[in-house]
Amino acid sequence: MDKLDLPSWIVGFVDGEGCFSISFTRRTKLNCKLEVRASFSVSQKINNKSSLLKIEDYFSCGSLRYSKKDDTFKYEVRNIDDLYTKIAPFFCKYSLLTNKQKDFESWNTVILKIKQGYHLNCDGIKEIIDIAYTMNSKGDGRKYTKWELLQFLES
């Protein structure tokens, strides 16, 4: 039996099931009223938890949690330093083979902006919103429209 190349296996798994996400939460106590969060996640049906443990083990960061809603396990990395030093460099080194590559590139731009503090002022958040709303089928499934988010910023 031929030995698999683990990074290529992970890219294949993530091409199928991974998600690079930038999300916005309304926080009325914050100056700009919006909290920006980045994450990388991979979901699987409950009987395939072992695959997620393998990915967690490879990246040495993030955690697994169970979603009762859709009876799945999700491996998720939310810590910005882990995203910046572990997840982003991996996918810069090993390019995704599907349309998801475009999402990764946008996500990677936002990760860099967050590291530079763009998410702490309203102009920076606007730039991040512009990028985020071109990703993952242009914002399908988001709680707020882009227009609503911009309204929160200006309120």
Next chain:
Amino acid sequence: MDKLDLPSWIVGFVDGEGCFSISFTRRTKLNCKLEVRASFSVSQKINNKSSLLKIEDYFSCGSLRYSKKDDTFKYEVRNIDDLYTKIAPFFCKYSLLTNKQKDFESWNTVILKIKQGYHLNCDGIKEIIDIAYTMNSKGDGRKYTKWELLQFLES
């Protein structure tokens, strides 16, 4: 950027999204009343069709079709000679890394039995049913229970 190993990428994708299936259809005109079919398939949301084309291109068999029901594309190989000469040898050479490997091994046993004509007599079909109903979470989502299938055989 490092070059990906395509077989490893395919194994990762299939570990996440692939399905090795043995299905049974009631056919009252057949001697044993049951038709046995094997397939290998991978599904994706409509915006990720390119990944399936890559897999189809690699295996040089099977076809893509659109499922209106869940708005997905499915790459599927159903021809037994393609399954036997292209799909099975690939996953014998490159082992899956998740629990799906067990399903593949059972599926591979059935593929060999079909090649040997076991699906054309009732005792052979019984053996195939026994194996198939241990696969993919032990038959969840099947139209018939194992008991019902055995009743059809004896009717």
